[in-house]
Amino acid sequence: MQNDSLQESYLPPLPESYVRVNYLGSGGFGSVYQAKHNITGEMFAIKVITYTNEMGCKKNEREITKLKKFQHPNVVRLVEVKKKPQSHHIVLELCTCSLAHQMRESSSKGANLDRSTIFRYMCDILEGLAFLHQNKQAFGDLKPSNILISRDGVAKLGDFGGVTSVGTGQQSTAKEKGTYQDWAPEFFTRSTPQPSMKGDMWAFGMILLEMVTRPGWITGSDASDFAQSVCGFDVSTAIKSLPEPLQRLLASLLNPNPKERWSSSRLLQSEKLLALINSSDSIFPMDPMRLRRIQLDFQNHQQLIRTRAPTTIVQTLSPQQQDVQAHDRYLIESSNYTNVRFLDQDHLGRVYRAVYTLPPIEYRIRIVDDPNEASRLYQLEKTIEQFCSCSSFLILTRRVHMCRNTQQTLFVFDDSDQNTLDYGDQTSQRPKALEDVVRKVIFMIAHGITDLHKAGFLHRFLVPANVCFRCDGECATVRALVSNFSRACPIADRQSFPLRSEGLPFKTCLYMAPEILDGLEYGESIDAWSLGCIALELLLGHQPFASKDINELREEVPSIPTFIDDLAAPAAGLTDDCISFLKGVLDLNQMSRLSFSNNALLSHRWFAGLSPSNCDLTWDDFQTLAPTDIPQPQTSVFDPLSVEHEQSTVQHDEAIPAEDDQRPNLNSSVYLDLRGNHSEVYARRIAGESQSIHDTVQHHLDAVERDF
């Protein structure tokens, strides 16, 4: 934080639920304070923007509306807004500092930001800009001081004062004076310069140039000085010592002719950025997978907007829902996760996606309200862990946090990649996948389920959304993993855990074995049926059943063997082994259905030649599976951190932010690291230095065991 003391002589009152902690700084339109929520103890930044007349009020409201509407992982998170007689109080996520501050710090040490940081920020800013531009918004005032760095090291666009609609036929606002050094050349030659997307790209180029070289290419004391400096700026001199691909990128972004300047979408979608990053003389050591994922997300952008969970803006939710969401957020954030985003709600509770503070890795977090259900899930996963020979095909819980006060339990599991096999709705189309790709995916799922059955459990919820993919950036391979054991139950005791199609979303029923649809007794082959439905769906490019409700589905399911017989025709292009597999798993008679017991399913001849070590997909194979019009409700991607990084985190105490003063007492929640990877980091966070790491871990493990 920039200031330890409150610097202003006049301190405007803050909203009732917040206590001022620190003054962060002032801009052209108001001041920003660090403040603590007096119930949750969570820290926020509160921007107080004043107004003196109706016009000023409208201007503020325009900024707030834009910020509400355009929330994105690379836009500073809006928490809530309070309107006062002469001012608006905008509560924002608290960031650590601005990019300007970071750049000043490093240049005062005679250095630039390190290269991987530059690359990350470059992608972050570009993602945020591309998001706005897709929505026909120009940011308008892009400069390092308006880029904030979140506590998990993500660069985010802050200060929406200059955001303006463009190209929508509506009147655009004239570009306010702002800071001339970020103006593109064309702004100086127009009588009423207006914010534009190409103007943003110039500013983006200037920021990138300053990050890789030095700040201060554009100087001046008034408008005409700046006009001279900007219009006379010689990009070729500024970039001449840079690697060639970077030169090309900057020459395009800083082209005086806006028409020649790359747009954010062109830049993101072009292979040129990838080429830049991949090129041997690139200044960026990099993970090309990240960019590919960003590009993929970008292509699915419109769907993203449609499906984005509304929880990003707490303010717009109904009061009751707001309380629930706020409490979940509090639970998750007090367990040291940030950037919490809602994903799903099911019978056990809610599922979120959040980023661990250090190292900044993204996880999925399931909050289970009922302690008995939590205990059941925990025992189940512990047993699977014990019995599974090859649990690498399953996504198991990595950690468990429990809140003693509310009895809620947080199950944290990996979410390093966002893609699932989710198909969207029934009418969605995807390209027919190649049989060999499908064969590998189904083999991997079958491996996971076989292990689950060996451990004595049925999955009972095998649907595309529960098949996730993990990408290994270094080897560029992709592995399918089965997740979500919320409906799993012991095979032997399945009668005690009834499963009925009634009350379930119809989409889930599409993968249910006929015996469940008919309310009959079922055996272990129900998971094989679901697997068959997924295989068929991938091969066909659409869901096998056209029914619109459960009654129609009951009538349609018996026709499946005939349907598969038709697929045996040479025109369908499927091998005999594939047809035989489909017939085996989609057998209407559960007694004769191919099942997982005794490895029967895995030994089917369709899988001949495949083993756990050679079934991974290549990245290109994987992309052929991507549905063309299916939302991938996620855009933030984090490079996996290296083992060395984690080790350095443990060795250097100063690398762990002293958060306890900002957080509610963590003793109210305990954790268990099921996989053991991060224990030491947590131990230090929870116990400080007073106890040895080992003692602390042991203490909490004991507590968890006792509670269960």
Ligand SMILES: Nc1ncnc2c1ncn2[C@@H]1O[C@H](COP(=O)(O)OP(=O)(O)OP(=O)(O)O)[C@@H](O)[C@H]1O
């Ligand atoms: N969410 C936040 N978290 C932490 N610091 C913040 C946050 N928002 C703004 N700040 C800090 O508060 C200060 C003022 O920010 P503000 O956006 O009002 O002005 P500015 O961008 O510096 O100037 P201008 O409004 O003239 O463009 C800046 O130093 C900024 O880094």
